[in-house]
Amino acid sequence: MSEAVNAKFEAVVRDPLILGHKSYHQMTEDICRPVEGKANKYWWTAFIISATTMTWGILCLAYTIGNGIGSWGLNKTIGWAWDITNFVWWIGIGHAGTLISAILLLFRQRWRMSINRSAEAMTIFAVICAGLFPLFHTGRPWLDYWMLPLPNQFGSLWVNFNSPLLWDVFAISTYFSVSLVFWYLGLIPDLATIRDRAITPARKFIYGLLAFGWKGTARDWLRFEEVALVLAGLSTPLVLSVHTIVSFDFATSIVPGWHTTIFPPYFVAGAIFSGFAMVLTLMLVARKVLSLEEYITIQHIELMNKIIILTGSIVGVAYITEFFMAWYSGVQYEAYAFQNRAFGPYWWAYWSMMTCNVVTPQLFWFKRIRTSAMATFVISIFVNIGMWFERFVIIAVSLSRDYLPSSWTMYSPTFIEVGIFVGTIGLFFTCFLVFARVFPVIALAELKTVIKKTGNQYKHKGVLHK
Amino acid sequence: MSRIIYGIYDDESDLMSGIENLQAKGVKCVDAQSPFPVHGIEKLLNVPRTRISIASFMFGATGTTLALWMTWYMMVHDWHINIGGKPNFMFYMNLPAFIPVTFESTVFCAAHGMALTFLLRSKLLPGVTAPIPHPRLTDDKFVLHVEVKNESKLDETAGLIKASGASEVLMKSLQFA
Numbered sequence: 001m002s003e004a005v006n007a008k009f010e011a012v013v014r015d016p017l018i019l020g021h022k023s024y025h026q027m028t029e030d031i032c033r034p035v036e037g038k039a040n041k042y043w044w045t046a047f048i049i050s051a052t053t054m055t056w057g058i059l060c061l062a063y064t065i066g067n068g069i070g071s072w073g074l075n076k077t078i079g080w081a082w083d084i085t086n087f088v089w090w091i092g093i094g095h096a097g098t099l100i101s102a103i104l105l106l107f108r109q110r111w112r113m114s115i116n117r118s119a120e121a122m123t124i125f126a127v128i129c130a131g132l133f134p135l136f137h138t139g140r141p142w143l144d145y146w147m148l149p150l151p152n153q154f155g156s157l158w159v160n161f162n163s164p165l166l167w168d169v170f171a172i173s174t175y176f177s178v179s180l181v182f183w184y185l186g187l188i189p190d191l192a193t194i195r196d197r198a199i200t201p202a203r204k205f206i207y208g209l210l211a212f213g214w215k216g217t218a219r220d221w222l223r224f225e226e227v228a229l230v231l232a233g234l235s236t237p238l239v240l241s242v243h244t245i246v247s248f249d250f251a252t253s254i255v256p257g258w259h260t261t262i263f264p265p266y267f268v269a270g271a272i273f274s275g276f277a278m279v280l281t282l283m284l285v286a287r288k289v290l291s292l293e294e295y296i297t298i299q300h301i302e303l304m305n306k307i308i309i310l311t312g313s314i315v316g317v318a319y320i321t322e323f324f325m326a327w328y329s330g331v332q333y334e335a336y337a338f339q340n341r342a343f344g345p346y347w348w349a350y351w352s353m354m355t356c357n358v359v360t361p362q363l364f365w366f367k368r369i370r371t372s373a374m375a376t377f378v379i380s381i382f383v384n385i386g387m388w389f390e391r392f393v394i395i396a397v398s399l400s401r402d403y404l405p406s407s408w409t410m411y412s413p414t415f416i417e418v419g420i421f422v423g424t425i426g427l428f429f430t431c432f433l434v435f436a437r438v439f440p441v442i443a444l445a446e447l448k449t450v451i452k453k454t455g456n457q458y459k460h461k462g463v464l465h466k
Numbered sequence: 467m468s469r470i471i472y473g474i475y476d477d478e479s480d481l482m483s484g485i486e487n488l489q490a491k492g493v494k495c496v497d498a499q500s501p502f503p504v505h506g507i508e509k510l511l512n513v514p515r516t517r518i519s520i521a522s523f524m525f526g527a528t529g530t531t532l533a534l535w536m537t538w539y540m541m542v543h544d545w546h547i548n549i550g551g552k553p554n555f556m557f558y559m560n561l562p563a564f565i566p567v568t569f570e571s572t573v574f575c576a577a578h579g580m581a582l583t584f585l586l587r588s589k590l591l592p593g594v595t596a597p598i599p600h601p602r603l604t605d606d607k608f609v610l611h612v613e614v615k616n617e618s619k620l621d622e623t624a625g626l627i628k629a630s631g632a633s634e635v636l637m638k639s640l641q642f643a
Contacts, residue, residue: 024501024606149540158540160549167566174570178577185581192596193501193604212585213594215642216604220588221503223516227584230519231577234526238573245566448502 017111017454019294024448028193031444034290034436035194042289043433050429057423060416061136069139071416078411081396083133084249086421088391089274090130090428091172091246092267093384095239096275097123098179101186102235105228110450111303114295117443118286118436119279120183125431126278127176129424134168136420164248171245175238182231188214189224189445243271250394257337257398260325266318270387273311273357276304277383284377286436295442298371305370308383312361315390319358337398345410346397349389356386469617469639470496471624472599473610473632478504481608484630485510488612493626497611497642501604518584525579526572533571537564597640 022030039047064071074081097119104112135144146152147169149159159166192214195207214220247263280301287296326338341350360382364370369379401408435441452458475481478500485495489510498507507513538557541564546554554560585591600607610632614623624635 025602028501028605149536157545157547160547161537161541161567162549162552162554162560162563164566167570170567170570174574178573181577181581185584188590189502189604195596196598196601196604208595209592211596212590212592213596214590214604215596215598216499216501217642218498218500218504218507218511218513219516220590221500222508222513223518223584223588225503226516226518227580230522230580234522234573234577237569241566241569241573248566445502449505 014454015299016456016458017114017297017299018447018451019297019456021457022294022451022455024451027448027451028197028444030292030295031190031440031442031447032194032197035438035440036197039437040289043437046289046429047433050426050433053426054423054430055426057420057426060419060423061132063416064136064420065141069137071414073411073413073417075409075411077402077407077409078396078399080137080399081392081411082413082417082421083137085388085391085395086424087130087133087137088246088267088395089388090126090133090424092243092271092274092387092391093278094123094126094130094175094179094275095243095268095271096279097121097126098175098235098239099272099275100279101182102232102239105232106236110454111300113443113447113450114292114297114300115279115283115304115442116446117183117186117439118282118432118441120179120186121432121435121439121441122275122279122282123179124176124183125428125435126275127172127179128431129428131172131176132420132424164245164252167245168249171242175242178231178235178238182228182235185224185227185231186443186446187439188212189216190440190443192216193444194440240268243267255398255402256331256333257341257394259334260322262318262321262325266315266322269311269314269318270357270390273308273315273361274383274387276308276311277380277387280304280308280376280380281384282432284373284380286441290436290441292442295447298373301373301376302367302370305364305376308361308379309364309370312357312383316358319354333403337401340401341393341397344397344401346393346400349393349397353386353389353393356382357390360386468613468615469620470611470613470642471620471627472636472638473612473627473630474600474634474636475608475610475631476606476633478608480631481610482507482510484610484627484632487630488610488626491626493623494613494615495610496613499599499603499609499611501606501608504608518580518587521583522576522580525583526576528579529572529575530568532575533568534564536571537567597642599636599638599640600634 020026072081072083074083097116100112100119101116104116135141138144147159147166151158159169188211191207191211195204195211198204198207244264244267247267250258251260251263253259283296283304284301287293323338326334329335340346360379363375363379369375396411400411473484475484481498481500481504485498485507488495495511498504498511500507508515537560541554541560542557548554598604599609603609610627612623612627614620620637624637627635
């Protein structure tokens with residue numbers, strides 16, 4: 001007989017992942033409620049704040065387009081600063097979504113099912129925010145199509161496939177489009193649920209279009225699961241390649257502090273680290289506002305915190321390794337770059353990074369802290385800040401003092417640059433808030449397959465079954 | 467003339483035991499609809515394993531070939547530029563620099579090709595009307611499609627479906643693509 005009929009609780013020693021007494025219908029009700037009901041005042045407050053911030057960012061971008069990137073604080077020595085820092089930061093944040101949806105799928109981690117949908121949405125919004133920076137940093141964003149391998153009017157001069165910047169164009173556009181498809185295919189059955197529950201004709205029509213006529217036959221589900229598995233298999237090397245290629249932007253150059261072979265694994269670990277912090281920041285708020293505490297439990301938070309300890313420690317080891325190599329290599333420029341990081345004029349950025357990324361996540365070794373929603377929220381914000389400083393330290397601080405002391409200089413952002421960055425945060429939260437009202441934030445159909453293995457009321461039955 | 471009638475079950479275990487029960491009595495179960503994947507049902511219903519991963523592999527191989535051809539054509543054949551003392555004379559010498567783009571192109575074609583194949587094969591497109599026998603099919607009901615060869619056996623088969631654990635039997639006519 002099949003697995004479904006013999007459904008046993010996953011393992012008796014494990015805590016249930018879904019609390020309360022949930023039937024399939026109750027799960028549908030709980031998860032469709034935020035989409036079908038009216039928004040509460042917390043949602044509207046958050047939405048108005050983020051939409052206002054986003055508008056400010058749009059105005060700053062418009063000013064940049066009108067006046068050129070001379071309106072930013074960049075100079076001849078420091079050509080990459082806030083813009084590329086923000087780009088790398090946002091791209092990194094996106095990585096946690098793919099890790100949860102793809103890598104944890106391959107590892108058969110059932111706890112991912114409560115959080116994968118919103119983490120994937122977060123990936124997509126983070127990549128949109130990230131993409132804005134290089135697109136506008138070109139100075140003439142209306143010519144951005146020059147980055148594509150198109151024949152053009154200057155003779156057949158093509159893009160340079162030897163350049164990591166072009167690899168970035170391919171990596172990020174592939175990452176964005178594949179993540180979008182992965183996310184949307186997963187949404188189709190849940191959109192069909194909303195379609196079939198719809199009361200108003202408008203809702204029925206819109207969700208009918210969005211659900212693509214999903215009917216859920218045995219063949220459909222067979223293909224659906226196969227597609228999800230193969231997409232996970234494709235996304236796993238893809239997500240690792242994206243931050244690897246982003247790190248190549250730096251590692252293939254000769255700037256001291258950038259020219260390091262450790263960059264790819266170090267950037268990928270940092271990306272997952274910052275991404276999980278952002279997932280936690282979002283989830284802790286979302287589970288409260290959408291009353292999903294029975295689906296996104298303290299156990300989920302604890303498991304994510306464990307990933308934060310792991311990746312945070314990898315990042316910490318990478319920082320120390322970089323320092324060791326700067327000394328051990330005997331290259332004076334490299335040694336100076338690192339001395340300058342820790343004790344130069346930007347010492348505060350370096351030590352903020354060390355405190356937020358290396359010290360604070362270690363607090364998660366204490367069970368009381370990693371199972372506390374409040375403490376996790378605070379530490380996740382610290383990690384977000386720390387990872388932003390990491391990108392700033394690598395990018396701007398390395399550039400500020402390289403080989404030629406006569407060109408050494410300092411950098412400070414203009415209010416336009418700050419406005420664009422804050423604006424992308426507004427854009428990110430606006431997108432997420434709209435997503436939480438329009439789409440089911442939990443992968444409903446997928447979660448129904450595991451309620452008998454991970455639900456609270458089945459734990460006891462699992463014991464009896466043995 | 468044969469027609470399809472629908473048995474509605476309340477749980478996936480009822481559906482599975484129902485299918486076995488009906489098949490033992492010689493009733494032909496052709497398909498099932500469920501709110502989530504029910505593992506093992508494909509064996510009971512003799513649904514062959516999907517070949518979509520093979521399609522994905524072929525799309526991926528196409529992506530690899532396209533990228534290799536594109537980099538060779540643009541960088542080596544059509545207009546080879548010497549950038550920073552690193553010329554593009556020979557394809558094999560520059561190949562390491564083309565690997566990232568080749569990889570991304572492979573993943574791009576494999577993922578999108580497979581997703582499109584899935585949508586087309588399962589007839590999933592915006593504007594398609596879904597045949598939904600029971601309004602709670604996508605919520606918590608499981609629908610079994612039973613083929614009745616002879617109209618005169620309709621009531622008898624309905625009784626058998628009911629006896630196999632179904633909560634309802636529906637006699638609708640729906641168009642399944």
